[in-house]
Amino acid sequence: MSALLAARGLAKSFGAVVAAADLDLEVEAGEIHALIGPNGAGKTTVLGLLSGELRPDRGRVFLSGREVTHAPVHERVRLGLGRTFQLSCVLPSFSVLENVAIAVQAREGSSFRFWKPASPDPRLEEPAFALLERLGIDALADRPAAMLAHGERRLLELAMALASRPKVLLLDEPLAGVGSKEAQRLVEILARLRAEVGVLLVEHDMDAVFRLADRITVLVNGRAIASGPPSVVRADPLVRAAYLGDDSER
């Protein structure tokens, strides 16, 4: 099993709603794997199952070949899994720089230090600042995260996810609600990310998905109805049916 992240036979239902049914999924090194599907298809649930926020009813999850089905969130993070959230999720009362610095601190694994100030501490702030520069938000370093515009917050979130130097990154609709100029920049950044991290991308912006993805899996009612390179998926009749509005779809 060479995949960075692999799910085998993943299943999860909430009452009568099936969010994942016998799902196989993997993310290889150096690829962007897009997970698309209509609203309610179970994409966010799948991310939750992979990141450890939700427990699957059945099935197993592997990270770099190691089984993590029962590992809690923070342990998976330590093993190289990063994620961003659908609704931006940052530490609002922290400054932008502090948000990234604490992510660096998480990676360093040296948080039971009670005496030395966490700021200024070049071992935390230099890598954090470098990440801000890379994502082009270094000018905002001192601003409280609560005061960021939506697109800026998305970038900050990405910086935080990258600060933990993940091997695999789960991105939950990184482009949602972002203006077209910033979306453009995000797409460029994501395209360059491919070299260092495997990405599982959930996104509604189909232009971006077809520009970025090396592989696309289409999820409908918790089932993968198609999976393959963008050109193949685009031509798939089942996918077309699902996106043209199948009545059984909620």
Next chain:
Amino acid sequence: MEPTLLVVQFLNGIQLGTLLFLVASGLTLVFGILDVINLAHGVVYMVGAYAAASTFVRSGSLALAIAIAPVAALLVGLLLDRLVLRFLYDRNHLDQVLATFGVILFVDEAVRAIFGPAALPYPLPPAFEWSLELPGGATYPAWRLVIIVSGLVLAAILFGILHRTRAGMVVRAAATDPGMLAMLGVDIRRLFLVVLGAGSALAGFAGALAGPIVAVQPGMGDSVLILSFVVIVTGGLGSVQGALLGSFLVGLADTLGRSFLTDLLRLLLPPAAANEVGPALASMAIYLVMAIVLLIRPQGLVSLRRAAR
């Protein structure tokens, strides 16, 4: 450990549980609907007891005393909402705790200033100064039976309202998901006032019932309030069923612990040690029950929402 004693202590546990339920059910619903933690609920219980005691001593009429208590408690409950609680709906729990703690300090002291620090006389009504003969030779005081029966009747009525009527359904739904109901056009604020009023009246009634068997004195609401918290946490926040379950669990753990734990320990320890440890452990029994429930089910026995959000 004779079986008759066991029966008597079992009844005592049920009796304590009934009183706790009358207080805890209001507290849990008030929390469920507006996410308000109201420490002043114990004060309302005390008001009920004081209203009943002073009415009874002055008029000699038990019926009047019992009728006035819930009314007084309801008025005080709504007054507190007007003066303090309504400013706290959107505040965090810390603010709610502190402000209602301030209310407790004030009301307890006011009662002390008006009625004095000593317990108010609230003798057992002569009509109830007899004991029921239980099969097996034990006797049980009639008044405690009155508490059990009237408490259980009220609990049944409460469940009837909550589960059989439209209004009750709305209340239950509100305790589960207030946001959703607001979207459906229910006036949450009015609903809250109704529940707060009803909860206050129940607590005041409980105070009137408990008066003759406990000391009617300033601060009497505190211990009941804290026991109600244990009940709610054990039973599951926001759930009236949970409150019922938790009440009986706490009531029984307390009375049975106090009467039998020392005897049980004598089987394991030398008598002197058992006599030392027994009472201490008995006074901790209900909290140990709570700790065990928390270890197994952090969200409480009956959970509407997840405790960890």
Next chain:
Amino acid sequence: MRAATRAPVSVRKLEGGSVAPLVFVALALAVLGADLWAGPYYVKLLTRAMIVALAALALDLLVGLAGLVSLGHAAFVGIGAYAVGILAEHGITSGWIQWPVALVASAAAAAVIGALSLRTRGVHFIMITLAFAQMLYFAANSLSRYGGDDGLTIWNRSDFGGIVSLADRRTFAWLCFVLLLSVYVALARLSASRFGRVLRGAKDNERRMAALGFAVTRFRLVAFVISGTVAGLAGVLLANLTEFVAPAYMSWHRSGELLAMVVLGGMGSLYGAILGAFAFVLLEELLSRFTTHWALLFGPFLVLVVLVGRGGIAGLLARLGRIR
């Protein structure tokens, strides 16, 4: 490098800055002045205020920094005090034994109570800390061998073999001062440290912190134990000051008052907790001269502080500083 030279916003906000040194200078002058001119009664009053401030400081670490509202912190004060009292009752008066035992006992109690309480969040946490404190209160009440609900008189203060004599009220007052200052400095450092940053982050957004790889509960438990231990230290001092210990030390009213001090002083600033404690103790002293029913005034005052006094005394000072 640019990034390394600036102090980010939230740290600046939390530091005592120029206020904290002033607080301690004023406090030292007050102790000195009380000793020189006002007499033993006032020295003792100030000593008590410093001890209470230590307990409030402990609670502010939890409430202000970590966002964990404990409504049972008097329990740890009580454990510290009872450890001293019980050891003294058995003839062990050496402070070298009493104090470590007391601190370890409060730390252990905090570890157990914390581990159970931290399984829950928010309002559950408030109720459960209250319930456990109440459990210890009743347990102390049933310790008939150690005075039960009447409490226990301590015939001798902790004995440090001539190095410091707690029997001397002046020495005792300055010891409390030094301990309060040391704990303040240590907790202020902690608050700005990596550990403190994790606590603040978890208060801000627990889910995000978990997603970053922090086992949040572990950090909170350590904070809970530190806080419980400091409260235990306050209990040790209180038992020595009053030469007495009783279940009332653990009553939930004391816990509520500690919380009131923290909010009155201004949460999260640490020195605010000290100011809040002094304000409370002095207010109680002042009001109870006019009336035995001083709670009639303090209750509504507390309601007002919550409803309109955002940021407490520390917030007020910060606003005054900004105007200037």
